[in-house]
Amino acid sequence: MQRRTFLKTTAAAVTATAFTGLGPAFALDNVVKEAGECKIQWSKQTTSICAFCSVGCGLVVHANKSTGRVVNVEGNSDHPINRGSLCAKGASSIQMTVNADRPTKCMYRAPYSDSFEVKDWEWCKKRIAKLIKKSRDESFEKKNADGNVVNRTMGIASLGSAALDNEECYAMHSFMRSLGLVYVEHQARI
Amino acid sequence: MTNHWNDLQNSDCILIMGSNPAENHPISFKWVTKAQRAGAKVIHVDPRFTRTSARSDMYAALRSGTDIAVLGGMINYILQNKKYFTEYMVEYTNASFIVGEDFDFKDGLFTGFDPATRSYDKSKWSFELDSKGNPKQDKSLAHPRSVFQIMKKHYGRYTLDKVSSMSGVSVQDLKELYELYAATGTAKKAGTIMYAMGWTQHSVGVQNIRAMAIIQLMLGNMGVAGGGVNALRGECNVQGSTDYALLYHILPGYLKTPLAGQDTLEQYNKAFTPVSNDPKSANWWSNYPKYSASLIKAMYENDDPKDAYNYLPRLDSHKASQYSWLPLIDRMADGKFSGALIWGMNPACSGSDSEKTRKALGKLDWMVNVNLFTCETSDFWKGPNMDPKSVKTETFFLPCASAIEKEGSVSNSGRWMQWRYKAQEPQDGVLTDGHYFHELWEELVHLYEEEGGVYPEPITHLTFNRMCEADENGKYHFSAQQTARLCNGWFTRDVEVKGKKFKKGQQVPSFAYLQDDGSTTSGNWLYCNSYTDEGNKAERHDSTQTEEQARIGLYPNWTWCWPVNRRIIYNRASCDPKGNPWNPEKAVIKWNGEKWIGDVPDGGWAPGTKHPFIMLKHGMGQLFGPGRVDGPLPEYYEPLECPVETHAFSKQLHNPTAVHFEDEEKAVADERFPFVASTYRVTEHWQTGSMTRWMSWLVETEPQMFVEISPQLAKLRGFENGEKVVVESVRGSLWAIAMVTDRIQPYKIAGKEVHMVGMPWHYGWVTPKDGGDSANLVTPNVGDPNTGIPEYKAFMVNVRKWKEGDA
Numbered sequence: 001m002q003r004r005t006f007l008k009t010t011a012a013a014v015t016a017t018a019f020t021g022l023g024p025a026f027a028l029d030n031v032v033k034e035a036g037e038c039k040i041q042w043s044k045q046t047t048s049i050c051a052f053c054s055v056g057c058g059l060v061v062h063a064n065k066s067t068g069r070v071v072n073v074e075g076n077s078d079h080p081i082n083r084g085s086l087c088a089k090g091a092s093s094i095q096m097t098v099n100a101d102r103p104t105k106c107m108y109r110a111p112y113s114d115s116f117e118v119k120d121w122e123w124c125k126k127r128i129a130k131l132i133k134k135s136r137d138e139s140f141e142k143k144n145a146d147g148n149v150v151n152r153t154m155g156i157a158s159l160g161s162a163a164l165d166n167e168e169c170y171a172m173h174s175f176m177r178s179l180g181l182v183y184v185e186h187q188a189r190i
Numbered sequence: 191m192t193n194h195w196n197d198l199q200n201s202d203c204i205l206i207m208g209s210n211p212a213e214n215h216p217i218s219f220k221w222v223t224k225a226q227r228a229g230a231k232v233i234h235v236d237p238r239f240t241r242t243s244a245r246s247d248m249y250a251a252l253r254s255g256t257d258i259a260v261l262g263g264m265i266n267y268i269l270q271n272k273k274y275f276t277e278y279m280v281e282y283t284n285a286s287f288i289v290g291e292d293f294d295f296k297d298g299l300f301t302g303f304d305p306a307t308r309s310y311d312k313s314k315w316s317f318e319l320d321s322k323g324n325p326k327q328d329k330s331l332a333h334p335r336s337v338f339q340i341m342k343k344h345y346g347r348y349t350l351d352k353v354s355s356m357s358g359v360s361v362q363d364l365k366e367l368y369e370l371y372a373a374t375g376t377a378k379k380a381g382t383i384m385y386a387m388g389w390t391q392h393s394v395g396v397q398n399i400r401a402m403a404i405i406q407l408m409l410g411n412m413g414v415a416g417g418g419v420n421a422l423r424g425e426c427n428v429q430g431s432t433d434y435a436l437l438y439h440i441l442p443g444y445l446k447t448p449l450a451g452q453d454t455l456e457q458y459n460k461a462f463t464p465v466s467n468d469p470k471s472a473n474w475w476s477n478y479p480k481y482s483a484s485l486i487k488a489m490y491e492n493d494d495p496k497d498a499y500n501y502l503p504r505l506d507s508h509k510a511s512q513y514s515w516l517p518l519i520d521r522m523a524d525g526k527f528s529g530a531l532i533w534g535m536n537p538a539c540s541g542s543d544s545e546k547t548r549k550a551l552g553k554l555d556w557m558v559n560v561n562l563f564t565c566e567t568s569d570f571w572k573g574p575n576m577d578p579k580s581v582k583t584e585t586f587f588l589p590c591a592s593a594i595e596k597e598g599s600v601s602n603s604g605r606w607m608q609w610r611y612k613a614q615e616p617q618d619g620v621l622t623d624g625h626y627f628h629e630l631w632e633e634l635v636h637l638y639e640e641e642g643g644v645y646p647e648p649i650t651h652l653t654f655n656r657m658c659e660a661d662e663n664g665k666y667h668f669s670a671q672q673t674a675r676l677c678n679g680w681f682t683r684d685v686e687v688k689g690k691k692f693k694k695g696q697q698v699p700s701f702a703y704l705q706d707d708g709s710t711t712s713g714n715w716l717y718c719n720s721y722t723d724e725g726n727k728a729e730r731h732d733s734t735q736t737e738e739q740a741r742i743g744l745y746p747n748w749t750w751c752w753p754v755n756r757r758i759i760y761n762r763a764s765c766d767p768k769g770n771p772w773n774p775e776k777a778v779i780k781w782n783g784e785k786w787i788g789d790v791p792d793g794g795w796a797p798g799t800k801h802p803f804i805m806l807k808h809g810m811g812q813l814f815g816p817g818r819v820d821g822p823l824p825e826y827y828e829p830l831e832c833p834v835e836t837h838a839f840s841k842q843l844h845n846p847t848a849v850h851f852e853d854e855e856k857a858v859a860d861e862r863f864p865f866v867a868s869t870y871r872v873t874e875h876w877q878t879g880s881m882t883r884w885m886s887w888l889v890e891t892e893p894q895m896f897v898e899i900s901p902q903l904a905k906l907r908g909f910e911n912g913e914k915v916v917v918e919s920v921r922g923s924l925w926a927i928a929m930v931t932d933r934i935q936p937y938k939i940a941g942k943e944v945h946m947v948g949m950p951w952h953y954g955w956v957t958p959k960d961g962g963d964s965a966n967l968v969t970p971n972v973g974d975p976n977t978g979i980p981e982y983k984a985f986m987v988n989v990r991k992w993k994e995g996d997a
Contacts, residue, residue, distance in 0.1 A: 056602025160533030165598025167673035169434035
């Protein structure tokens with residue numbers, strides 16, 4: 001059955017059920033059965049969780065099997081919290097990923113420059129690591145004013161992020177603390 | 191949330207205060223209206239009439255920042271009219287504890303206040319102890335120094351007239367509110383609270399929530415289905431990012447950041463491991479040394495935790511006034527940081543006082559911003575009032591993979607850890623955040639090994655590769671699955687724990703098996719049990735439930751929830767001391783004579799053998815909370831910017847311990863800034879809009895900055911609906927489109943008319959064109975003394991007509 005036909009039949013079934021009151025929902029049963037037999041052929045489905053608020057609504061993401069690119073994001077009707085529904089933001093989720101305005105290259109702005117220039121990650125990585133090391137080595141305190149051991153970096157601040165996955169949060173925590181950072185904050189504070 | 195989203199359907203009365211879930215957590219409202227259809231009352235108390243108010247059975251408008259007056263009045267009402275659930279309150283809370291003789295409260299100040307440091311000596315609020323070191327109790331509640339009697343005295347001052355005069359809520363509305371909500375103080379009724387930043391973002395934020403926690407404990411609403419204290423978190427993983435401690439004061443699993451002077455792991459553990467001599471107190475934090483050692487072992491697997499403890503940086507104190515967001519930005523503005531790593535954030539719009547924040551970014555030598563889209567932070571150097579030629583900050587923008595371009599888990603407000611799968615590969619040149627962290631770490635290890643440097647061991651010893659998988663060439667890459675395994679934890683050698691034998695490399699089945707000797711790793715003890723030898727439980731999509739579980743919609747096999755898949759925490763309090771549910775119709779757990787059935791209980795001990803609040807030293811819900819920095823009981827204070835010079839409850843105008851900067855001016859009863867202002871969100875945008883302002887469908891629906899203004903204020907200022915106006919405060923100004931609406935009404939405060947305006951904070955100058963800028967240009971750098979969270983929700987502004995030349 002085509003998706004469009006399925007939707008039409010569902011609408012008809014809902015109407016039929018509405019008019020037959022508490023009578024047996026024969027049409028709906030058939031539709032549910034038929035819908036179960038429908039196969040999506042051209043896309044691969046994966047599940048996800050909405051990236052906006054903290055309700056944690058389930059998503060189904062469809063990617064074109066031949067290009068591997070995402071073509072649709074919708075609510076997961078199996079998910080106990082949202083049962084397939086989404087708000088305006090959640091329903092727009094695809095635009096967060098599939099969006100012509102998303103930069104795909106690292107950008108660098110030199111001191112006092114009035115523009116960004118494209119740089120590759122390898123270059124940025126080397127430069128950023130050098131800067132982190134310089135700031136750390138220059139501002140590292142082994143002891144505080146009272147003479148207690150503190151082993152901390154005073155010259156670098158870390159901000160972020162509630163937008164990371166748990167596993168990335170753990171990686172970030174480990175990395176920042178290994179650098180000796182004490183000024184570690186993020187969205188939860190503000 | 192102590193409970194979870196589906197559980198809202200079990201409530202008999204849903205109080206929504208300090209939040210607007212129909213707008214900001216729209217799908218949660220599915221469960222609110224389900225409860226309502228089953229007969230529950232829905233009450234909204236908010237400065238503005240919103241989409242939530244429109245669906246509520248009762249709405250009351252309060253002046254922003256006066257919640258403690260309204261809640262203190264409710265505590266008084268419950269006490270005066272004996273609406274509390276007596277057995278629950280006596281058995282499960284500290285109502286019967288005797289407070290020491292040093293405690294007193296006079297004219298807005300508790301004992302122990304030092305004006306020089308604006309802080310309290312909390313030892314003055316201690317309980318009186320018996321010979322075993324346990325708090326003395328009087329279960330008749332008659333002792334004049336019992337918590338119950340102290341509360342009666344304290345909240346007896348919160349009369350209807352005083353509460354009304356400060357909050358602007360009419361006496362009649364207050365009575366109706368109190369009566370409706372206090373009706374849940376029986377065994378078979380449950381009331382719940384849904385709050386969000388409308389409560390936290392105040393200079394009394396923590397005490398707002400404390401006040402409600404007191405109400406919930408008195409009414410017996412904690413641990414039960416349809417009850418609890420439910421924080422609606424703002425971001426998809428702000429629960430997880432807090433659990434994982436991307437905050438100055440904690441390490442993963444709410445362990446404390448080490449302090450200067452705690453030179454050894456032993457000293458550190460001793461300082462933060464509470465001791466109770468009450469055999470009925472589970473005192474769960476007595477396991478602290480197991481969790482700290484397992485965390486350190488997860489970070490430094492090749493070191494003994496005792497040695498690797500030295501790799502952790504230490505703070506001078508845990509004070510919010512020293513290290514939290516506001517002092518951090520202040521320190522940046524003073525030029526004391528040379529670099530900043532800003533990940534998945536847009537502080538140029540999200541921090542209070544955007545102008546100060548944006549200028550502070552210009553004091554850095556270098557800054558890295560990682561985001562999906564460019565934003566006001568990555569581009570700050572070319573923003574309004576900036577001349578790029580005079581901004582030194584060397585700036586990097588790194589594009590990151592989106593949520594559906596990687597795998598990993600996020601934890602929602604209900605503590606459900608839910609796995610996401612990768613639907614597509616990121617574009618060439620785009621990495622996940624995890625990959626950026628790992629590759630930067632590798633480069634730093636390389637640099638320290640090559641050049642040497644200051645104390646390199648914490649970096650070079652970090653076993654980051656245990657969060658990775660190696661490819662065919664032996665090169666390590668960040669792996670979410672591998673990291674999730676580490677966060678749960680594994681055994682580092684063959685051991686026997688509690689009569690069970692485990693092999694090296696086996697996953698730890700739950701935190702009850704974690705050890706303090708380095709034989710276990712666990713990146714976050716709260717998540718131990720999420721990834722066992724059975725696999726990654728966050729991936730589970732199984733809706734099956736037992737009959738008892740289905741009755742309240744627990745869904746124990748759908749994903750996984752911390753701690754140990756317990757869906758409603760403190761659930762031992764849902765039963766009487768014999769193990770019978772207070773409300774058998776909606777039982778969370780039940781003792782069947784041998785064991786608990788239903789939800790995972792808060793410990794398997796037989797009924798009556800342990801107090802229910804196992805994370806607290808004494809095991810009892812804290813009506814009297816001697817741990818907060820601003821007092822053991824919530825007390826009314828005005829926001830640090832307010833329209834009045836005095837208030838009805840004491841001579842102490844503001845929270846005396848609030849975080850603020852002496853040299854920054856505040857508008858108090860200042861005729862230049864006569865209107866109360868608050869910031870908020872709309873469904874169609876998210877946070878600073880750094881993502882949603884790039885999404886055309888959403889921008890079309892909400893294209894531009896606006897300010898909601900009452901018809902009365904519009905008349906006073908001569909505004910037309912739709913006109914461009916200026917909102918200005920002590921700190922700055924911005925333009926907004928005047929939205930003249932009946933949804934906002936002036937308040938009657940101490941006999942005078944006080945106006946309020948409200949603004950969304952989603953906009954910024956980068957995009958869309960003519961969309962306006964951040965509402966945080968006008969918000970103040972003041973905050974709660976416990977958390978440091980800024981007071982975005984109540985401050986003072988002026989509104990006036992826009993003219994050529996205005997921003």
